[in-house]
Amino acid sequence: MKPLVQLRSKTVCLPESNIDTDRIIPARFLTTTERQGLGRFAFHDARLRADGSLDPDFPLNRSEAQGAEILVAGRNFGCGSSREHAPWALLDLGLRVVISAEIADIFRSNALKNGLLAITLPEAVVDSLLAQPGEMLDIDVERCLVRLPDGSEQRFELDAFARTCLLDGVDPMGWL
Numbered sequence: 001m002k003p004l005v006q007l008r009s010k011t012v013c014l015p016e017s018n019i020d021t022d023r024i025i026p027a028r029f030l031t032t033t034e035r036q037g038l039g040r041f042a043f044h045d046a047r048l049r050a051d052g053s054l055d056p057d058f059p060l061n062r063s064e065a066q067g068a069e070i071l072v073a074g075r076n077f078g079c080g081s082s083r084e085h086a087p088w089a090l091l092d093l094g095l096r097v098v099i100s101a102e103i104a105d106i107f108r109s110n111a112l113k114n115g116l117l118a119i120t121l122p123e124a125v126v127d128s129l130l131a132q133p134g135e136m137l138d139i140d141v142e143r144c145l146v147r148l149p150d151g152s153e154q155r156f157e158l159d160a161f162a163r164t165c166l167l168d169g170v171d172p173m174g175w176l
Contacts, residue, residue, distance in 0.1 A: 001115035003169030006140050007096055009069035012059055013133040019073055020080030021107065025089040038085060039092030060093070064134050069096040072129045076100075078107025078118070087111040097139055099146070101126040112162040113172055119146065119156045141166050 029041040047058045054061045071090065077100040078086060087110050090098065098116065101123040108118040117139070121129075125148070129135065138147035141163060146154045158166075165172060 001165075001169045001171055001174075004096055004115065004117055004139075004141050004166045006138070006142075007069060008136060008138045009096070010064075010067065010134050010136050011070045011072045011099075011129060011132075012065040012068035012095075013130050014059055014071065014073045015130045017074035018076045018079055021078060021083045021086040022080055024078065024086040025083065027083075029089075030083060030085050035088040036092060038089040039094070042089040042093045059133065067094070068134075069094060070137055070139070071095050071098045072126060072133075073098060073100045074130070075102040075123070076104060077102070078104040078111070080104070082106045082110065084110050084114065087114045087116040091116050099126060099129065099137075112159075112166070115166065115169070115171065117141065117158075117166060121146065121154050121156060125154055 023046065024043065025038065025041050026044055029044065043058070043060060047055060047061055049055050056062065059065055077098060086107060091114065096117060097119060098111065099119045099121055101121065103118045103120055111118040132149065135149040144156050144158050144163070146156060148154060
């Protein structure tokens, strides 16, 4: 895993609520345990048209989203079944952080174990971010802070062991 200490990135926004793990990566793509290459299946059914071409209206396909490492999403992100492939797909897509007002516990656990930081912020803050896609955010994992576009800071909760693993770039099994 790549260490995550500080990150400055623009955001890409998916304002919908209840984005479940099957939407993040459909079950038909869970036939591998290889992490590399799963990004092409992330949000597959929403990102691609029936003919296989990218849907230019899907937020992650827009040119302004290219290079974004922070996904801001609606409430209850990552709900549904437990699948480690979901954070793998997001990481392979180039994302390092997911921010939402509510993140499903099992998704958060799987994400952190795989080096994807899942941050919960107050709903009003998330709503403001969702209204401004492409804004730059600064994430400080060591201090558990998000610096917002207006310069204000929001603290986020992160278990000490998960924080150490992210900072050191090791998964929990690698720590042992």
